Amino acid sequence: MKGRMPHDIQQNKQDSGDHALPVVEESKATEAGNYFVSNYPPFSLWTPGHVSTLMDRLQTPDDRERTTGLYVHIPFCRKRCHFCYFRVYTDKSRNEVSEYLDAVTDEAAWLGDTPYVRGKKLRFVYFGGGTPSFLSESQLDDLFTALRERFDWSEVEEVAFECEPGTLTPRKLKKLKSLGVTRLSLGIENFSDEILEHNNRAHRTQQVQAAYDGARDAGFEHINIDLIAGMMGETDANWRHCIERTLEYEPDAITVYQMEIPYNTTIYKQMRESGKTIAPVADWDTKRRWVAEAFTAFEDAGYHIGSAYTAVKDAQRVKFIYRDELWAGADMLALGVSSFGHVGGVHYQNQHDIVPYMSAVAAGDPPVYRALPVGDEELFLRQWMLQLKLGRVNRSDFVERYGIDPFTRFAELLGTYADAGYLTMDGDDLVFTREGLLRVDRLLHAFFPEELKGVRYA
Numbered sequence: 152m153k154g155r156m157p158h159d160i161q162q163n164k165q166d167s168g169d170h171a172l173p174v175v176e177e178s179k180a181t182e183a184g185n186y187f188v189s190n191y192p193p194f195s196l197w198t199p200g201h202v203s204t205l206m207d208r209l210q211t212p213d214d215r216e217r218t219t220g221l222y223v224h225i226p227f228c229r230k231r232c233h234f235c236y237f238r239v240y241t242d243k244s245r246n247e248v249s250e251y252l253d254a255v256t257d258e259a260a261w262l263g264d265t266p267y268v269r270g271k272k273l274r275f276v277y278f279g280g281g282t283p284s285f286l287s288e289s290q291l292d293d294l295f296t297a298l299r300e301r302f303d304w305s306e307v308e309e310v311a312f313e314c315e316p317g318t319l320t321p322r323k324l325k326k327l328k329s330l331g332v333t334r335l336s337l338g339i340e341n342f343s344d345e346i347l348e349h350n351n352r353a354h355r356t357q358q359v360q361a362a363y364d365g366a367r368d369a370g371f372e373h374i375n376i377d378l379i380a381g382m383m384g385e386t387d388a389n390w391r392h393c394i395e396r397t398l399e400y401e402p403d404a405i406t407v408y409q410m411e412i413p414y415n416t417t418i419y420k421q422m423r424e425s426g427k428t429i430a431p432v433a434d435w436d437t438k439r440r441w442v443a444e445a446f447t448a449f450e451d452a453g454y455h456i457g458s459a460y461t462a463v464k465d466a467q468r469v470k471f472i473y474r475d476e477l478w479a480g481a482d483m484l485a486l487g488v489s490s491f492g493h494v495g496g497v498h499y500q501n502q503h504d505i506v507p508y509m510s511a512v513a514a515g516d517p518p519v520y521r522a523l524p525v526g527d528e529e530l531f532l533r534q535w536m537l538q539l540k541l542g543r544v545n546r547s548d549f550v551e552r553y554g555i556d557p558f559t560r561f562a563e564l565l566g567t568y569a570d571a572g573y574l575t576m577d578g579d580d581l582v583f584t585r586e587g588l589l590r591v592d593r594l595l596h597a598f599f600p601e602e603l604k605g606v607r608y609a
């Protein structure tokens with residue numbers, strides 16, 4: 152069946168005649184804005200008015216079998232990278248960090264004791280940031296102990312933890328291992344000190360070696376390296392060097408992001424001040440070519456491309472439960488400033504600034520800022536789009552779960568993408584070609600309903 156189009160897609164292709172859809176409208180240069188699709192519906196539709204629906208949901212016991220995870224946001228960094236768009240603080244003292252962690256612990260006590268959450272067993276826990284590895288060993292000890300007391304960790308299979316290499320010491324790595332971290336992710340980003348400095352990264356390559364050796368010594372099951380294709384100052388030769396250096400480490404997984412410049416970055420601020428509309432980073436064709444070169448080199452070294460952004464060394468052994476479960480629609484409890492979560496059909500986000508977040512917790516109020524209840528239609532679309540990022544989706548999964556056949560629903564668009572060389576069919580599976588995978592986030596926007604196309608994403 153490989154390469155054959157299902158009947159409904161073929162039919163539509165014939166019907167579409169010469170009014171074919173534009174495939175992807177994009178500027179070649181990197182302009183400011185978000186195109187990365189991390190959730191659906193877009194965050195700008197989530198409102199404070201819907202928070203009461205979340206509260207009602209949390210007050211109702213839930214007897215449905217669901218996979219549940221926990222996300223904990225640690226919003227501190229040593230420096231703010233010029234390209235970063237996350238909620239981070241670089242000016243907090245050790246005491247202020249501890250006060251924040253106390254607030255997260257209090258929030259955990261409230262959330263863990265709601266009728267909806269009580270008794271649920273977590274399957275995965277993810278510490279993201281910011282820089283979770285910014286925390287000291289004693290802060291890590293206290294935080295993990297508190298979270299283990301407030302949620303049932305007895306069936307946790309994965310504890311993922313993001314690190315900035317310059318914050319790691321052999322002792323801290325051993326501590327993380329003893330606390331149960333299984334997946335350690337290192338934000339290496341680049342192997343040129345000049346480029347790291349130019350982009351205001353806090354770490355340097357010498358610290359990468361120490362961090363990686365310490366992580367291997369500590370014995371983590373799964374070490375991931377993050378790279379960004381298209382940092383300011385990147386060149387063909389240096390990118391090749393980054394690929395080679397990454398492979399020398401033989402990490403279990405490698406994640407490569409294409410640089411985007413959202414509006415809340417320092418780079419965008421500088422662009423606006425100088426009246427520029429084009430970001431001082433490589434254009435999209437170049438960034439895609441760099442990722443393609445990296446993927447080919449990783450495949451030649453025996454890695455498997457497991458999504459639009461990741462290569463894994465041993466796909467049977469190395470799993471990423473957080474990503475797979477999140478993209479399959481699992482519940483995720485969110486703790487900390489600006490965290491995103493999802494419980495029983497309600498998306499929500501916490502207060503996105505540390506002051507209102509801390510005040511809400513201190514007053515004994517839930518620190519939730521906005522929410523959005525969603526139905527099967529939205530859940531279907533969300534799962535469809537997020538799973539397309541894996542590069543392969545199965546039709547029957549959607550028919551069984553939602554009673555919706557995505558191949559029929561999107562026949563015309565899928566036909567257009569197939570004609571453009573972005574996807575092929577393999578039996579009941581839709582498979583992205585490498586060209587499709589390299590621009591998957593752009594292709595996803597066309598699946599949004601008409602009224603949401605072009606809605607500001609954040």
Ligand SMILES: C[S@@+](CC[C@H](N)C(=O)[O-])C[C@H]1O[C@@H](n2cnc3c(N)ncnc32)[C@H](O)[C@@H]1O
Pocket residue numbers: 228234235236237279280281282313314315316337338339340377378379408409410411412413
């Ligand atoms: C929260 S950070 C990881 C942990 C730690 N803060 C660090 O940077 O080392 C998540 C990842 O997002 C990626 N990232 C950040 N800003 C980006 C941007 N503007 N475009 C593409 N990727 C970006 C980086 O690869 C970074 O490692």
Ligand code: SF4
Pocket residue numbers: 227228229230231232235236237239280281282315338
């Ligand atoms: S270290 Fe990570 S979270 Fe912190 S500013 Fe840099 S990219 Fe953002």
